[in-house]
Amino acid sequence: MSAETATGPTEDQVEILEYNFNKVDKHPDSTTLCLIAAEAGLSEEETQKWFKQRLAKWRRSEGLPSECRSVTD
Known part of the structure; x- marks a missing residue:
């Protein structure tokens, strides 16, 4: 069931992913x-x-670096 390979996840799949990202x-x-x-x-x-x-996008929207680094970097 991998029709999303070339175009990315379908709208329904993104909805499930977004829900879990934001709520879970x-x-x-x-x-x-x-x-x-x-x-x-x-x-x-x-x-x-x-x-x-999605986490990198969220971090940028929060004004954080897109990658999590230690405070000593």
Whole structure:
């Protein structure tokens, strides 16, 4: 069920991903990621990539660096 490979997730899949990002967890553990992937009909890799990109976008919108670094950097 990977019709999104060339064009990215479908609108319905993004809705599921966004809901989980905003309401459940911005940093899902592997079990949660697996459940979200199954719910959205995506692979775990695709779901993890989406969360990583979405987190970077969220961090930029909050005025934070897109990547989390230690305070000593």
